[in-house]
Amino acid sequence: MRIKSFLAIALAAALPLAANAHKAWLLPSETVVAGEAPWITVDGAVSNDLFYFNHQPLRIDNLVITAPDGSTLAPQNAFTGRYRSVFDLQLNQQGTYRIAVANSGMFATWEEDGQMKRCCRPPQTFEKDVPKNAEKLQVTQNANRVETFVTLGAPGTEALKPTGKGLELVPVTHPNDLFAGDTANFKLLIDGEPAANTKVEIIPGGTRYRNSVGEIFATTDKDGAFSVTWPAPGMYWLESVYEDDKGVKPATARRAAYVATLEVLPQ
Numbered sequence: 001m002r003i004k005s006f007l008a009i010a011l012a013a014a015l016p017l018a019a020n021a022h023k024a025w026l027l028p029s030e031t032v033v034a035g036e037a038p039w040i041t042v043d044g045a046v047s048n049d050l051f052y053f054n055h056q057p058l059r060i061d062n063l064v065i066t067a068p069d070g071s072t073l074a075p076q077n078a079f080t081g082r083y084r085s086v087f088d089l090q091l092n093q094q095g096t097y098r099i100a101v102a103n104s105g106m107f108a109t110w111e112e113d114g115q116m117k118r119c120c121r122p123p124q125t126f127e128k129d130v131p132k133n134a135e136k137l138q139v140t141q142n143a144n145r146v147e148t149f150v151t152l153g154a155p156g157t158e159a160l161k162p163t164g165k166g167l168e169l170v171p172v173t174h175p176n177d178l179f180a181g182d183t184a185n186f187k188l189l190i191d192g193e194p195a196a197n198t199k200v201e202i203i204p205g206g207t208r209y210r211n212s213v214g215e216i217f218a219t220t221d222k223d224g225a226f227s228v229t230w231p232a233p234g235m236y237w238l239e240s241v242y243e244d245d246k247g248v249k250p251a252t253a254r255r256a257a258y259v260a261t262l263e264v265l266p267q
Contacts, residue, residue: 068095095156
């Protein structure tokens with residue numbers, strides 16, 4: 001399943017944002033929570049509509065849950081069905097939790113006996129699986145991150161620190177402090193550096209019941225910064241795809257995709 005996941009990531013990241021009909025996401029039952037050690041449930045899926053289970057589950061093999069103090073937590077009652085993955089999480093610490101599925105690997109295409117071959121592997125096994133003298137070899141370094149954020153009590157920032165790997169969102173405005181009519185500010189980083197001139201697409205949920213998608217578009221500046229003014233309350237899906245020619249050898253290209261689910265509250 002991990003090999004299929006790597007291949008799906010590589011192919012999806014290669015598509016323009018508007019062409020990628022299948023959307024991956026994590027959806028928490030609540031994003032702002034109160035109480036004494038409350039629980040949340042998180043759904044993960046890849047779907048045609050936001051946020052409905054109608055294509056396939058989001059694989060959670062590489063799920064990482066970062067607690068408010070920076071430690072890593074394990075999901076509880078995890079299950080993957082036909083259309084979605086589900087897990088529970090008890091919030092025992094005050095502050096903000098980061099819930100993410102991150103994958104990375106090398107994607108290669110080459111010609112063998114007149115036929116085009118392709119392979120997607122994690123870096124540590126790549127050299128064993130791709131012929132050393134492959135003809136017309138093209139290798140791309142890929143990274144994919146799908147995440148969401150949940151806050152118990154007062155918001156925190158420890159869990160929001162970037163890892164320096166792949167395309168990441170750095171919240172200038174806290175991701176659990178978003179309100180309709182307000183403007184939120186964010187930054188995108190690629191491997192820890194500003195992701196300049198990178199397109200961002202934001203879509204409100206409930207697309208199943210609208211004739212128009214209702215996309216909001218933004219482009220990062222030289223510092224990787226962008227802003228968005230939220231038109232209405234609800235759940236939103238944010239995606240960005242980055243690519244350049246700075247792949248780590250043996251890759252000659254680098255491609256990364258980022259997705260976040262964010263909740264915008266009424267004023």
